Amino acid sequence: MSRIVKRSILWAILAIIAYWIIGWIVKDIYFSMADIGMDETLEDIWKREMGVYTVVAAIIAGICCLGCADGVENEEILYYLLGISGIAIGAVFLIWLLLPMSTGATILANLLLIAAIVFPVVMWVIKITVNQDDEKEES
Numbered sequence: 001m002s003r004i005v006k007r008s009i010l011w012a013i014l015a016i017i018a019y020w021i022i023g024w025i026v027k028d029i030y031f032s033m034a035d036i037g038m039d040e041t042l043e044d045i046w047k048r049e050m051g052v053y054t055v056v057a058a059i060i061a062g063i064c065c066l067g068c069a070d071g072v073e074n075e076e077i078l079y080y081l082l083g084i085s086g087i088a089i090g091a092v093f094l095i096w097l098l099l100p101m102s103t104g105a106t107i108l109a110n111l112l113l114i115a116a117i118v119f120p121v122v123m124w125v126i127k128i129t130v131n132q133d134d135e136k137e138e139s
Helices: 003-033 042-069 076-098 103-138
Strands: none
Touching (some): 003 042, 042 076
16 A cells, blocks of 8 residues: 555544544533523434534534645635535535434434545645655655
């Protein structure tokens, strides 16, 4: 396996782990502070939880997109990465609004959020690896 593939897989796994850990912590903090009334249903709570995970994924994807576009004169890559991640996160909001609470909707939403994170992470790793290879060739 090439070095780029190994690094991409490693960093994608680390990004997914960070997504779940940070999302879990933020969700627990949010629910410990939120006032959940007796009239709220499980679907209302599920929608709050999906909202928290969506915001966490958007922040992680945004950081990765900005890191990937750092030092690039042409900002097309930033718009491209933000567009791809934005489409996935927008699809999760549509799931959140239109689909009823179910295991399938939760799995689909999480897969889309993971894709929104993994794509810019892989692009960032490729950019860093190519830059390192270019610096080695110049030396």
